[in-house]
Amino acid sequence: MSEASSSDQTQEAGHSTPAVRQPHAVLDLPSRRFKGLKIERLLDLANRAQPIRMLEVGTGSGGIAHYFGTHPQLRCEVDAVDVHDNRLVAEGYRYHQVHDTGLPFANQSFDVVLSNHVIEHVGDEQAQRAHLAELRRVVRSDGVGYLAVPNRWMLVEPHYKLVFLSWLPHAWRTQYLRAMGKGEIYDCEPLRLGQLEKLLADAGFRYRNLCVDALRATFEIERPQSAATSVLRSIPDGLLMPWRRIIPTLIYRFWL
Template identity: 55%
Template sequence: MNDGLERQGHATLDLGSRVAKARKIERLLDLPSSHQKILEVGTGAGGIAHYFAVHADVPRTVEAVDVKDQRQVKEGYSFTVVSSTTLPFPEDSFDAVISNHVIEHVGDREAQIHHLTEIARVLKAEGCAYLAVPSRWMLVEPHYGLPFLSWLPRGWRSAYLRLAKRGHHYDCEPLQLYELEDLVRKAGLTCENVSLRAFRTLIELERPRGLLARLACLPDRWLEWLNPLAPTHVCLLRRDSRH
């Protein structure tokens, strides 16, 4: 279930940024007040899994998986190396699943659907999954730092990378919002777009300056209008009861 490309490691290894990200995810997830079982797919440096394991008012069991072990913090949670999008857990295992900027790295559309299908399989009936994925229409592509890279037709992106001396082939698959919603439906999940809520939570937690601070002054209806230009789609996923 891949397109034949060799995919590079793009994990964010800055632990400070992972704590801030984890706090935002925690605010957005609908976690039960009792013992929680949480899975992070694509744990990278381990900062998010570690945060969820040690910063909680209720007991938590935290599992994490990745195709490579790049962890800088390992305490408090269990970790498994995986070789594909298949998750090594039984059905109905987790109250919450976190997939933070992972789906664009797993491969082609078939692999992306399988990634989501596996999330649906291991998620409890009343569970909630956090999914974040960069938008195809982001102005600057975050993995390679090139403007408008993902705007180009797929066949032109690698040529742009080589011309800019940033790599040989473009190994990511950012999504338009309608594409993401279609994949989620095919995986048997429902999708609640919480990008605006995620932005407001980011502002509340980090109090940034500059452009973000100015954008935060805009009313919600204006930000909703600008949503198609947001660099990241943030969604809460739940199992579709009709499946």
């Protein structure tokens, strides 16, 4: 799991059991620092009561968990889980190996839960619903969550770098992947905006689309002096919001 990994799923004891999906961990640690800072700003964590009990599902390289666990201003107590251990950094947080969408924590354990490019890796819709149900179970009633997932209508699929891969009917995607020599099976399930919002609502979450906020934050953090950032600052939200259905990554804040 994570900008990471998981597996094809079957059901056992109410949770999904992994089979063959491959890890897709992002192992570029500097990019994980930028992502951590973006999440911090989008969730306004500086204004939350501390210490913040935080869970990252699908930690991948461990960079985001490390960012929050060693933050110089925020006091975060961080737990991180994944089905594959691809960590490059282990300091500042507690790591737990998991085997499916089930989480080894008590109900209402966390103030903040992070699902960063995880839900497309856990399996089919049933597994995605199980993932969200577990997030709802472990987040506190006054807690907040962050969820990011590739938009099905992105031009270039980010895991395999193929144009229009996720636009194709599901049954055709693996054939395209093999024809282009990029792999043997397409093991991701990117979502459409309406599809994701229905899953969040069905899980019992309220939510807010952060695509425009995240776009602005990305440019401000990664390219603060660029001409593109200057132009973006001059464009009102009202002109950007209609494009949120085709922004490459769907990003949401959610809460109970």
